[in-house]
Amino acid sequence: MSSNVPAREETFELLKKYNKSESLIKHALAVEGVMRYMARKRGEDEEKWGVIGLIHDLDYEQFPDQHCKKTEEILRENNWPEEYIRAVISHGWGICVDVKPESEMEKVLYAIDELTGLVVTTALVRPSKSVLDVKTKSVKKKWKDKRFAAGVDRSIIEKGAEMLGVELSELITDTIKGMQEVAEEIGLKGNIE
Numbered sequence: 001m002s003s004n005v006p007a008r009e010e011t012f013e014l015l016k017k018y019n020k021s022e023s024l025i026k027h028a029l030a031v032e033g034v035m036r037y038m039a040r041k042r043g044e045d046e047e048k049w050g051v052i053g054l055i056h057d058l059d060y061e062q063f064p065d066q067h068c069k070k071t072e073e074i075l076r077e078n079n080w081p082e083e084y085i086r087a088v089i090s091h092g093w094g095i096c097v098d099v100k101p102e103s104e105m106e107k108v109l110y111a112i113d114e115l116t117g118l119v120v121t122t123a124l125v126r127p128s129k130s131v132l133d134v135k136t137k138s139v140k141k142k143w144k145d146k147r148f149a150a151g152v153d154r155s156i157i158e159k160g161a162e163m164l165g166v167e168l169s170e171l172i173t174d175t176i177k178g179m180q181e182v183a184e185e186i187g188l189k190g191n192i193e
Contacts, residue, residue, distance in 0.1 A: 004079040011051040014078065019061045026186045028054050030116040030179050031109070033186070037178030038108045049105055052087045056109060068092035068099075095156075101163060111160020114152050115175045118142065121149040123188050130190020131183050136173045 006014075015028055035053030039046040059070035068089040075085045090101040091109045101110040122139050123131040142148045161171045183189040 004081060005048075006051050006055075006078075006080060006084070008047065008051055008054070011054050014074075015055055015058060018058055018074070021061050024057060024061050027116065027120075028057060029182055030120065030186045031056060031113060033182035034112045034116060034175050034178030035105075035109060037181060038112070038174060039105075041174065042104060044105065048084070049108070052084055052105065053109060056088050056091050056113065058088075067095075068097045094159075101160075104164075107160060107163045111157060111164055111171055112175050112178075113156075114154075115157045115160075115171065116179060118149050118152045118154075118157075119172075119175055119179055120186075120188065121152070123190070126190070128190040128192050129188070130192045131176065131179045131186070131188035132190065132192045134176050134180075136169055136176065139172045139176070140169065 015025065019025055019028070032050050032053040035049040036046045038044075039049035055071070055075070057067075057071075058074060060067055063070040068091070072085055072089050075088065086099060087103065087106045087109065089097050090099045090106040091113050093100050093110060101107045119131065119134060119139055122142050123129065123134050125142075126133065126138075143154060146154075157171070158168065161168050164171070179186065179188065
């Protein structure tokens, strides 16, 4: 580990420097939670996957028209390792950058980014308003209704699952589990006791 590998605390401070929107911060925390869960499941570096998940939308609030490109600039200025920068910007593949996700970590980020949004929306329409009782089948049912969470690009999630060689159901289950671990931080603990 080189000295310029970002610590989680510094990463979170950097995120908050560029993002004031509560929903964007919660999204970053949700993606971080899923990335950490996925890293553990795969025997990978949980800290590394976590900070990449946390910082992935760094530029989205202030520079939406330069998404990923501005993040690359900011992370370079902060001396982030190239591998981390590449991983972060690869989640915008085919949308705003030409960097294709190649490593397992990049593919996971690409696959789960949009999916966390669908899980959040599914949780919020439940009586409990909680991610803790969200089931994979509920998300799959909502998936079919294109009007539900219409902003979620399902084709990206499908492409991501395909790149990872996993079934959509497994990807959804893992995403829910990762989000359940950070339910409180992302405001989705709801009223389940």
